[in-house]
Amino acid sequence: MEKAYSDPLLGDIIFRKRKGIRRLSIRVHPVKGVSVSVPYMVPFAAAHAFFILKRDWVVRTVARQKEACRDIQQLDSVQVEEMRRQAKDFLPLRLSELAGRYGFSYNKVTIKHNTTNWGSCSARNNINLNLNLMRLPSLMRDYVLLHELCHLRHHDHGQAFHLLLEHLCTDHVLRLMQEGDENASEVARLAALSRARYPFDHIFSKQIKQYRLV
Numbered sequence: 001m002e003k004a005y006s007d008p009l010l011g012d013i014i015f016r017k018r019k020g021i022r023r024l025s026i027r028v029h030p031v032k033g034v035s036v037s038v039p040y041m042v043p044f045a046a047a048h049a050f051f052i053l054k055r056d057w058v059v060r061t062v063a064r065q066k067e068a069c070r071d072i073q074q075l076d077s078v079q080v081e082e083m084r085r086q087a088k089d090f091l092p093l094r095l096s097e098l099a100g101r102y103g104f105s106y107n108k109v110t111i112k113h114n115t116t117n118w119g120s121c122s123a124r125n126n127i128n129l130n131l132n133l134m135r136l137p138s139l140m141r142d143y144v145l146l147h148e149l150c151h152l153r154h155h156d157h158g159q160a161f162h163l164l165l166e167h168l169c170t171d172h173v174l175r176l177m178q179e180g181d182e183n184a185s186e187v188a189r190l191a192a193l194s195r196a197r198y199p200f201d202h203i204f205s206k207q208i209k210q211y212r213l214v
């Protein structure tokens, strides 16, 4: 036998009568939600009254579970090390590929782990790349690399910088389209429709905001 009570904050609370249950108990499940086990002899109204007494505890527990879920999305140290390994194997190689193609030279490249930027380029032409880049779709990752490469020539976000970056993005996207890359075709379609001054930069910057540095 079941009965649901609707709670304004917690949603539906399922009260379930079961055989062999001697006492009232509340269960808070991260996916299944909140349920109350009720002994056969106890009326639902009494079980509900019991729930109301314990409601503050339930609200706190639900909040704590949500917080724990969010923490899981943070990376643990093993995951970070794995990502760092992948990043060290991949990013310097990819950066030198793109640099070679477009005629850039830089001093050295360092893989960093921070939550402030995807990449940076120092006045001494050292490029730092965030290991979080490994979590991005390849086209967006390339955009960040191209962005940092353009800083080798323009250490600001002025017009010359943007014109160069837009030029490289256009060339890069066209190349990928020729290789049959569907993401590139989609981005090119969006860019053709865009009224932004620098369409590729506008599209990629917007897409990258969907990702968090962790």
Ligand SMILES: [Zn+2]
Binding pocket: 147, 151, 156, 157
């Ligand atoms: Zn920049």
